[in-house]
Amino acid sequence: MNDTDTFRAEVRQWLEANCPASMRTPISSAEMLWSSSHNVFLNDDQRLWFERMRDRGWFAPGWPPTCGGAGLSARQVRVLEQEMMALGCRQPQYNLGIWMLAPVLLELGTEAQQLEHLPPMARGSVRWCQGFSEPNAGSDLASLKTRAVRDGDDFIVDGQKIWTSYGNVSDWMYALVRTDPTAKKQKGISFLLIDMKSPGITVRPIELISGKSSFCEVFFDKLRVPARNLVGALNDGWTVAKKLLDHERAAMSKFTEGGAPSHDALAVAAPYLADAGPVWRDRLAAALMDQQAFALTTRRMHEMAHARQDIGAIGSIMKLVQTEQEATKYELLQQMMGQRGLSWEGDEFTRDEHDICRQWLYTKTYTIAGGASEIQLNLIARRVLGLPG
Ligand SMILES: Cc1cc2nc3c(=O)[nH]c(=O)nc-3n(C[C@H](O)[C@H](O)[C@H](O)COP(=O)(O)OP(=O)(O)OC[C@H]3O[C@@H](n4cnc5c(N)ncnc54)[C@H](O)[C@@H]3O)c2cc1C
Known part of the structure; x- marks a missing residue:
């Protein structure tokens, strides 16, 4: 056995011994634990699984132990992910901070920022939200207008964010703010870490057609943010944001690897195949082949990352294909099920x-x-194919 095989065997043995049986079943959205300072567990198994994985440093297995991780190599992290998927283990927690902000802090944050913010993420005791979009700055994000002006050891922030997912239940926000209104728009932006408990923040949930309020408007009124919470250089927040968005796309392109086998719409389609004609079977086969091709491309990407090739820009392809594929699969399923696909039972995602x-x-x-x-x-077009803007 080589080192990887030995590690794989150890991981499997540990998972088999420590992952409770009920944590190896498909997960619904309502059961997902988005970790925060106020974690609420649905049952003892969920708590046990959370605590065991946390204590092993496996919420952030690739981070250095000083930051709360387990210090595993990229290859070992991949083995852990593969073994969790193979055994159908649920993710013990979901964490925007770990997926998106942490890689940026590890690359560009000061040591003090890393030591302050990474261990709580690795313990699953803090929830982060993203304060990028504004009413007139979504796709054209660099048009954002929220201002931050330096005043002694602080920045004073005024403005508004919108579509902030779960801003009402988050502990911290990473945000883009304009620090030089005279510079070309991408040049005058900075990246700040904001404690959501600070005076001067008002969060208003936006009620959606579903009756839920997962999005918020967040207003800043003379909010004071310590200057030590600036990540990267002043006015260079666009560089930080671009890196973070690469990590966001990478996280979004891994939906089907979320340790949640129930994400698989095509499995739900299986019982309907008997009644379905050849056209449906054809479309389903095409979707399955696309899914398989995507899985192989993901493997290739991991190999490229392992060989230290830059895969940042390719993340756009992965995000595009994965999200479009998910949408297509559900479209197909919806059509196959006919009126049975229109049911709206219960009040949570099952x-x-x-x-x-x-x-x-x-x-x-x-x-x-x-x-x-x-x-x-x-x-x-621009970053992968090199076409003109
Ligand atoms: C589920 C969900 C969660 C979100 N969570 C957050 C969050 O936590 N924090 C946050 O900051 N934001 C969040 N957002 C906001 C999200 O980033 C924006 O909705 C997104 O960037 C699009 O911006 P917009 O809504 O202003 O649409 P617009 O930018 O107005 O775009 C409208 C349409 O025009 C098209 N379009 C715009 N510009 C171009 C162009 N140059 N070329 C071709 N087509 C173009 C777009 O593709 C789109 O189809 C979330 C959105 C969703 C749906």
Whole structure:
């Protein structure tokens, strides 16, 4: 056995011994634990699984132990992900901070910022939200207007963010602010870490047609943010944001690897195949082949990352393809199920056949969040194909 095989065997043995049986079943959205300073566990198994993975440093397995990680190599992290998927283990927690902000802090943050912010993420005791979009700055993010003016050891921030997912339940926000209104728009932006408990922040949930309020408007009124919370250089926040968005796309292109086998719409379609004609079977086969091709491309990307090749720009392709594929699969499923696909039972996502309608609608957001598909195509044209802007 080589080192990887030995590590794989150890990981599998540990997972088999420590992942409770109920944590190896498909997960619904309602059961996902988005970790924060006020974690609420649905049952003892969920708490146990959370604590065991946390104590092993496996919420952030590739980070250095000083930052709360387990210090695993990229190859070992991949083995852990593969073994969790193979055993059907649920993700013990979901964490925007770990997926998106942490890689940026590890690359560009000061040591003090890393030591302050990474360990709480690795313990699953803090929730981060993203304060990028503004009422007139979505796809054209660099048009953002929220101002930050230096005043002694602080910045004073005034302005508004919108579509801030779960801003009302988050502990911290990473945000883009304008620090030089005279510079060319991408040049005058800085990246700040904001404690959501600070005076001067008002959060207003936006009620959606579903009756839910996962999005918020966030208003800043003479909010004081310590200057030590600036990540990267002053007026160079666009560089930080671009890196963070690369990580966001990478996270979004891994939906089907979320350790949640129930994400697989095509599995839900299986019982309907008997009644379906050849046209449907053809479309389903095409979707399955696309899914397989995507899985192989993902493997190739991991190999490229392992060989230290820059895969940042390719993330746009992965995000575009993955989110469009998810939307197509649910579209197909919805059509195959006919009126049975219109049911709207219960009030949470169950990810089973009774909840296809809600999931189908939700996939519409995948191709907008994290940069709309059209924007990904523009990025691919410029950053991957090298076409003129
Ligand atoms: C589920 C979800 C969660 C989100 N969470 C957050 C969050 O936590 N924090 C946050 O800051 N934001 C968040 N957003 C906002 C998201 O980043 C924006 O919705 C997105 O960037 C698009 O911006 P917009 O809504 O202003 O649309 P617009 O920019 O107005 O775009 C409208 C349409 O025009 C097209 N378009 C625009 N410009 C171009 C162009 N140059 N070329 C071709 N087509 C173009 C777009 O593709 C789109 O189809 C979230 C959005 C969703 C759906």
